[in-house]
Amino acid sequence: MNYLSAENLSKTYGDRTLFRNLTFGINRGDKVAIVGANGSGKTTLLTILAGAAPPDAGVVTHRKDITVGYLDQQPDLNDAMTVMEVVLAGESAQLDAVRAYEQALASGDHTALERAMSDMEKLEAWDYEAQIRQMLGELGIHDFDQRVSSLSGGQRKRVALARVLIQNPDLLILDEPTNHLDLEAIEYLENYLNTNNGTLLMVSHDRYFLDRVCNQIAELDGGQLYTYKGNYAYFLEKKDEREQAAASELAKDRNTFRRELEWMRRQPKARGTKAQYRIDAFDELKEKTSGKRSDGELDLNLRMTRLGTKILEVENLSKRYGNKVLLDHFTYTFKRFDRVGLIGKNGMGKTTLMNMLTGLLRPDSGKISTGGTVKFGYYTQSELDLPENQRVIDVVQDVAEVMKLANGDTVTATQLLSRFLFDRSKQYDYVAKLSGGEKRRLQLLLVLVQNPNFLILDEPTNDLDITTLNVLEDFLLSFSGCVMIVTHDRYFMDRLVEHVFVLEGEGKVRDYPGNYTDYREWRDSQKRTPEPTKQAVPKNQPAAPTPTVNTSTGKRKLSFKEQKEYETLEKEIDSLEQRKLEVVELLNGGGHHEQLTAWAREIETIDQTVAEKSDRWLELAEHV
Structure with missing residues (x-):
């Protein structure tokens, strides 16, 4: 069943054509992501497909009997309303x-x-407000009576997302839904979309999210849409095959073009004396070969000031706002090549910690000592x-006319x-004409x-865009300084960081060796560890026989085998802690990257083994 169809869409801004004669369709159950380079027109296309903006030419048709929910990049919310009022103002039968x-x-x-x-009963709407509260909480919004006017841009986006999701539309259209969400909120949204039987169209650059949610990818490239x-x-995989085939075709076209160019030059200048069909074919071939382009490469191999022995030492750092403790006696000494990821829910203090490390914010107590050779490059969430x-x-020339590369060349x-x-x-172009992604790329360059x-x-x-992300990752992997990253992109963090600071609340910071996925697997394993529970005895049923106990102590005696296990566990735990x-x-x-990774994995394994053995030791210790 077709939910959306677009025929011969065209859109131009000034002298730039984003796409021409584009045809596209979505069927019931499709989960489609539109990807492409910054400035290629993804958001513009999504806006047109959602019916929020007209194309220059072409037609977009939605099936008449379906509902459509649309999340814009910059949602328009009523500032006078509360969070709950905004969400309840959506459209659905419930x-x-x-x-x-x-x-x-x-x-x-x-x-x-x-x-x-009667309608409430029939539509099962009695617990609807509770569902809204739960969804807002999962997305990081907990003050439901807060006025929209007091929300940050990220909070507004999350409220707008909740309003769209709670309507449960037949066709859900989302523009960058994971932006401004913390990692746990992204995983909640991922699970929600995976278990929802609706139809989805979105723009996103989150590669894990795309891989786990979508069953169809549409790439907008050079004004064409490849599905x-x-x-x-x-x-x-298929894009690589297409690009290789296109490169082969381009090589053939260029060889043909060179032969035809020689023919054109050898022939008399008078156009009437040449075969007109061949002249027309030559003109078409010229346009075809000159119109091909490559994405180019983003070379970030810039020269860097060498770090000295002392880098950054943090001792007993504390910070609170009112009754909320963000950091409580946090201590850490940064080493060369440290690659740290910051993990924590929104509002836990990640940005506060970074602002204190860079001197933009003073701690309540504690000491930050920065080495004399350290030169921070701080890329913030704030707009350019x-x-x-x-x-x-x-903009660039105001910062530097020329730059030195690592090999000594200048650009x-x-x-x-x-x-x-x-x-x-x-x-x-003026800054005003840049897309959001192009502004971000410019901001990164300036850092x-x-x-x-x-x-x-x-x-x-x-x-x-994903092309820029891949090259930025490659640059950071070869960057010989220190890196600290806050990101909701789990793939980006997994590829780059070697240990994570987890802000757990109440000022606690856990330093966990490994990347984000390593930490989540460890945390999930901790949750799965069974806790001893008392089994309820049904009424009118005799209780199970009581195990034999030592009448003098009231405890069950350990068997000989259990006693030996208990003594062995103590030694094994001590040995593991020493290792x-x-x-x-x-x-x-310090050491090579492979060594550091192997040691971090070993520490993770030791922690898991110690936890298991400690649980068993405690269980046996109750009967000693």
């Missing part, structure tokens, strides 16, 4: 029933109240604070922008152009 019930209750009309109560049936991993009428090239601002995928025409050796990146993946200290010492001393 919400209509809730509103009708509340109106009948307020008016005192018994007939209307009976009818409303792949399968998840993101399948799309990568530049005049909208300033050209891109001028001009123009060349550097080209390496950041800004072509010559885009360099002379790196200052040659930092300690990078602190607060959500660097927001609005960046952990040795490995931690090795880890602190």
